[in-house]
Amino acid sequence: MTKKTFQMETISCPSCIMKIEGALKRLDGIEESEVLFNSSRVKVDFDETKLTSDEIKNSIEKIGYKVISEK
Template sequence: MTTETIKVEGMSCDHCKHAVESALTNLDGVSTADVNLDAGNVKVDYDDNKVSMTNMKEAIEDQGYDAK
């Protein structure tokens, strides 16, 4: 299991938090996603044999946020 923190721009409320967490946890290989609105990031635990950083960033961007 790998843990990474992804910077996410544009999140400001609980809806944003839920949208990003749901988009990530729906990916095969992501076990947890925990958004920190104050820090503007999401901590993700995932299996790097099943999902890539690119996949996760695309899932975030599909929700309308900028993943860095």
């Protein structure tokens, strides 16, 4: 299992959290995810044999949110 933290541009509302979490739940290989409103971060635990960090990033950006960096 791999853990990544994606730094986002500002997450401005609770509905943003729901949209991002919904997009991540649709991806096969996500074990756990958490959207941190105050720090505008998304923490993800995922199975790297099923999913890449680029696919996660693309999924988030596809729904209109910008990923600034990842750790």
